[in-house]
Amino acid sequence: MTSTNSATSTATKEIETEFPNLIRVYKDGTVERLFGSPIVPPSLHDSDTGVSSKDVVISDHPSISARLYLPKFAQSEEQKKLPILVYFHGGGFCLESAFSFLDQRYLNLIASKANVIAVSVEYRLAPEHHLPAALEDCWESLKWVSSHSTPTNAGEPWLINHGDFNRIYLGGDSAGGTIVHNIAMRSGTEDLPGCVKLAGGFLSCPYFWGSKPVGSETEEGHEQSLPLLLWNFVYPSAPGGVDNPTINPTAEGAPSLASIGCSKLLVFVCGKDQLRDRGALYYEAVKNSGWNGEVEGEDHCFHIFTPETDNAKRVFDRFASLLV
Known part of the structure; x- marks a missing residue:
């Protein structure tokens, strides 16, 4: 294609x-x-936040890359080690980019507000690359970040010099939130390089769905709903269809959420979002799963498109309080 x-x-x-x-x-x-917003280059000292960014290649086969963000407070060798946020952008697994204007602005704000190093992953998109390609790319990216805990001469200096590998977090919006869940689950059963353990993560407006309506969803039109049709488009071979645990973590037979491989989760849903009841169901399911961690839920307006609003600023404050 x-x-x-x-x-x-x-x-x-x-x-x-x-x-x-x-x-x-x-x-x-x-x-x-x-x-989608236009692709923009990385910047040395963003004019609004002072954050610097650059692009790196994680893998050539398959093609995986990322944009790294370094807050201005860390751009001195004397600064303490900082948390690392591995971020997965949204877009229904088929749109947007880690190199887009919206994501550049968003990650600059997060890196500045929370004083973290951010690694925004450019994963492969459907339909050129159907799922689970994106999930594999994001897992490989987390492994790449973790590998810097035992660095070689070929390591990325921003991570080696400034990153705290005891404080690696995942974050994502919409489909990126779905990825956070799946990568956190995988990290609970598979080892990362250097025996790295995830500290936590946030799922903002996660893209979860299922074959049966929940909450305010209705039977009428459910089989033709956009989340269901889009899922079949990006992962046409998914075992179980829209009840595959990748998108429906509470489906019958799905792996126990008790195996999530981090100690803190923050789940955001948006009051007017079609996906809000799925996010709330996920939050309750994690709380009741026997998972030995701390999960919090928040209800806020969408914050990537309008980061200047009061609600969006509160979202950034909550992100910053998690990434410590």
């Missing part, structure tokens, strides 16, 4: 699959993404 963000070259092509205002796939394999 080929990808494009321009409608000019696709005006006469026949459409195979379309999610209006989100993504369109043509019968010749061309993919047109209709949603």
Whole structure:
């Protein structure tokens, strides 16, 4: 498949699959993404936050990269070691980028507010790369970060010089929150390099769904709901479909949430979000799973698009209080 963000070259092509205002796939394999902010370069000392950023290659086969963020307080060798946030962007597993304007602005704010080193992962997207490709990329990225706890000469200096490997956190919004759950579960059963253990994570507006309605969801139209149709688009071979534990952690037969591999979780849901009841169900399920950790829930408005609002500022304050 080929990808494009321009409608000019696709005006006469026949459409195979379309999610209006989100993504369109043509019968010749061309993919047109209709949603997302423009790609921007990293910056040395962001004008608003003082945070510096740079891009690194994690793997060539498959292609995995990341944008690293270093707060201005850490840009001196005398500074103490800082927590490390491994972040996974949202976009329904098929949109957006770690290199986009919105994510650049968002991670600059998080790195500055929480005084953390951030590693924003550029994972492969569907439909060019169906799930579980994104999950594998994010796991490999966490392993790459963890490997710096026992550094070699080829290590990344920002992580080696400034990172505290006893305080590695995961974070993600929407589909990124789904990834946080899955990577945290995997870290509970598989070892990371250097015997690193995750300290915690936040799931903001996580993209969870299932075949049966919960909470305020209704039977009418459920089988044609956007979360269900989009899931079938990004992971058409998922065992169990939309009740696969990847997207439905509370499905019958799903692995116990007691095996989540970190000690703190923060779950945010948005009051007007179609996915809010799934996030609340997940929060309750984790609390009642027997997991030996601390889970907190919050209800806030979406904060990536309007970070200047009072509600968004409260979200950043809660993130900062977690990442310590």
